[in-house]
Amino acid sequence: VPTEFKEALPILQRIEKAGYEAYFVGGSVRDTLLNRPIHDVDIATSAYPSEVKELFKRTVDTGIEHGTVMILDHGTGYEVTTFRTESGYQDYRRPDKVKFVRSLKEDLKRRDFTINALAMSESGQITDLFGGLADMKAKIIRAVGDPDERFNEDALRMMRAIRFASQLDFQIEAKTLVGIKRHSQLLEKIAVERTHTEFVKMMTGRDAENGLDLMVATDLYQHMPGLTSRQSQLQRMIQSHFKLINEVQVWSLLAFYFNFSSQEISQFLKSWKTANKIIDDVILTTELLFRMTADQVANWDLYRAGRQNVTNAVAILNTISPASFSAYLTDYQKLPITDKKQLKITGGQLIKAGILKPSPELGKVLNYLEKAVVQATVRNDEQALINATTSFINEDD
Ligand code: ATP
Ligand code: MG
Structure with a gap:
């Protein structure tokens, strides 16, 4: 049992002592069972938000209309969310109405994939109503319930499916995959910021080539900003064995394959609602990619780009090229000044x-x-x- 869970146990115990149910749910349960590091511990409970707040001294209403209360405990914040069902999905986006319920089963049913629909009790017992454990073992992403319905309710789930396939190195189950193909167009209803987050997570996942391949195969890419006519370049990228570890690297590699000018990079990334600081770094990193592959790097180019972007450019090229570009790191270190x-x-x-x-x-x-x-x-x-x-x-x- 990871320390994150141990530290959160008193919270579960406090809620249960008051006569309600409480479980660890979502990504933290999935990642623990997969032996992956966990980042946030989510707790689900039968207690209503007002009831949760009565039980703890320090709480913050982070998302109370959706049933989420944050409990502050020794400097850590724990999100505790009341069991709920969702309804009134309009425009294929998140629901506008949530209904609080007392049943764990109802809550797990609204979750996206079987591996994300597991609950873990205080004693470590797993509730698995949809075959999530078997799917985990078989490395499968499978929608909970009917994929067509689930993607109609919330089109972002299509991105999430492929993102998890990339991060976990899992396959998407056949019907779920067909559902994505059938509904790819609905992605256009989703706020760009949400698609953006999933896309970057997908591209920095350990099996990102497969993820990108899936985005092309399902036509999802056709419904993302600036990618519509880029099939052949994406295809070449998929063949390139790229490995990326941050957002700047993701956009820089795309800009490199798309042969973008700085102007085009800026336009493309604004359509993805990317932060200005990231856009600046992508422009500098991409310019280095062009110069390094053309063997036309002056000290001034390295200096202007800065240590972080030199590191990004070298890291990208070292994964897609048989040659090593690491000598540029030494060149950077040897600059007479860096500021x-x-x-x-x-x-x-x-x-x-x-x-x-x-x-x-x-x-x-x-x-x-x-x-x-x-x-x-x-x-x-x-x-x-x-x-x-x-x-x-x-x-x-
Ligand atoms: P990550 O490791 O990126 O945090 P996660 O699975 O925890 O992955 P979150 O966005 O933190 O993803 O969501 C927590 C849980 O909430 C998910 O595991 C899933 O059970 C549920 N969930 C999140 N987004 C959706 C969605 N769009 N539709 C249905 N259930 C969702
Ligand atoms: Mg999470």
Whole structure:
């Protein structure tokens, strides 16, 4: 039993002592049984939210209208959700109505896949109403109930199925897969942010090539931003044995295969509602991918991209290419400076020495010195930098 469960046991016990049922549910049960690390412990209970709140001193109403109360315990927050059924699925999205119920069975029935519909009691006993344990053993993702109905209720489940197939290295059961093919178009009803999260999780899963293959085979990719006409490039990617570990790597590899300019990257990623910081990093990493594969990397390119993006580019290329690109990591480490602040002279010093007056010229000089030091044409020491400044000014005149 993982420590996360042990630490949460007093919460289960407290709820049960008050006469209600309480179980660990969802991803944490699945991952524990699969011997995978767990990240959040979800608890389901027959107690209504108001009843849960009466039992604990410190609670937060994180999602009380959906039945979720967060219990704060020694610095950890535990989400406790009342057993519920869902109804009123409009527009193929999440339900707008939830109904609280007292039966675990009803709660497990609304869950997406059999391996996600397991509950574990305080004593470690598993409730398995839909064959989740057998599916886990056979490495199968299977919808709970009728796949057509379930994907009609919430189209995001199609993305989740493929995401789990990738993360767990599981197969999608035949009828569930047919259901995805049949309903792929419904993905367009889903908020891009939710599709985004699942797509990145899928692409960073351990069997992501299979995941991407499934997205093409089911036509789901046709209903994601900017991928509609990209079948042949995706197909080549699937053959490439890529392994990715973060979001910047995911988008950079796509941009590389799509041969995108910075402008195109920006447009593509905005359509996915990607954070601006990620977009900046993807542009820098992708540029390195093009330069590294063309053997056209200058020190300035490495410097501008920064350590994290150099690491990303090297990591990507090392997985898709038989050659090693790790030498670029050493090149980066050997840069004379990695930040403008490391210049051995400041604007203030140049003014004090009477070489320059405060003016726009000063910024230009410092940019010039930065580039010259990175390219190793000027040494990074005070006298060399002053000499370089003087000749730069004279040349400019
Ligand atoms: P992760 O490891 O990514 O957290 P997870 O299975 O825990 O995976 P969550 O989104 O945290 O995924 O959801 C917790 C549980 O809630 C799931 O295991 C599943 O039982 C249920 N669930 C989540 N999303 C859906 C959905 N769209 N439809 C039905 N059940 C869902
Ligand atoms: Mg979870």
